[in-house]
Amino acid sequence: MNLFDPETKIWAHIILSFSSLIFNFSCVIQDNMPENIPKTNPEFNSGEYSYLALGDSYTVGEGEVPEFTYPMQAGRMLKNEGIHFSEIKIIAKTGWTSGELLAELKAKNLKTGSFDFVSLLIGVNNQYRGLALDQFRDELKELITISLDLLNENSNRLVLISIPDWGVTPFGHSSPQEKADISREIDAFNQVVKQQAADFNIPYLEITESYRSIGGFADHVVGDGLHPNRHIYAQWASSLTRIIKQAIHQ
Numbered sequence: 001m002n003l004f005d006p007e008t009k010i011w012a013h014i015i016l017s018f019s020s021l022i023f024n025f026s027c028v029i030q031d032n033m034p035e036n037i038p039k040t041n042p043e044f045n046s047g048e049y050s051y052l053a054l055g056d057s058y059t060v061g062e063g064e065v066p067e068f069t070y071p072m073q074a075g076r077m078l079k080n081e082g083i084h085f086s087e088i089k090i091i092a093k094t095g096w097t098s099g100e101l102l103a104e105l106k107a108k109n110l111k112t113g114s115f116d117f118v119s120l121l122i123g124v125n126n127q128y129r130g131l132a133l134d135q136f137r138d139e140l141k142e143l144i145t146i147s148l149d150l151l152n153e154n155s156n157r158l159v160l161i162s163i164p165d166w167g168v169t170p171f172g173h174s175s176p177q178e179k180a181d182i183s184r185e186i187d188a189f190n191q192v193v194k195q196q197a198a199d200f201n202i203p204y205l206e207i208t209e210s211y212r213s214i215g216g217f218a219d220h221v222v223g224d225g226l227h228p229n230r231h232i233y234a235q236w237a238s239s240l241t242r243i244i245k246q247a248i249h250q
Contacts, residue, residue, distance in 0.1 A: 063222030
């Protein structure tokens with residue numbers, strides 16, 4: 001190419017002008033981006049967090065792939081927003097009551113301040129086995145006390161999650177327990193959870209009512225017809241991430 005050729009010089013001028021136009025347009029876009037939508041969040045990227053999920057079959061994700069449980073999905077959702085977790089630990093087992101979870105947690109003897117966030121979803125097996133509300137209340141208080149110790153008493157980083165109503169599922173419909181009785185008893189246990197959240201000034205995540213409207217659909221349960229699948233857990237995870245983000249900002 002002859003740079004001194006008139007035609008070449010014209011094309012070079014056009015290319016340079018077009019490149020300048022693109023650059024200027026890009027600068028205008030960057031300058032007019034909303035200030036409340038930063039490209040990165042320095043606060044979130046400043047470190048990594050640890051998260052402990054306590055519970056029963058709903059937390060361990062009975063019948064679902066582990067990566068699609070609500071604790072793991074919450075971790076991925078937060079990572080996409082620049083909030084990184086170096087550890088997501090689950091202490092949960094299908095069938096556990098509040099007393100059995102409490103015994104396991106005491107046996108592990110975890111150190112004070114071991115975690116940055118803790119979630120607690122327990123009680124459905126207390127209801128299923130017909131255990132007393134007073135017993136559940138006392139054990140839940142102990143679970144909360146231990147959890148707060150693991151958080152260095154940061155109460156805004158402990159999330160109590162309401163108990164799903166298993167009576168709406170296909171398994172529930174075939175149960176000898178009446179659906180109305182299951183719902184009434186679940187409400188009573190959830191009232192205890194909600195009251196303890198208020199007493200300890202802890203975030204309370206209510207998932208029961210929405211679950212009652214969608215938890216019984218065939219495409220929302222795993223093969224046992226009882227436990228939620230990844231689609232339900234994704235909704236719980238999304239709600240949990242909002243509470244965690246709020247706690248980080250405080």
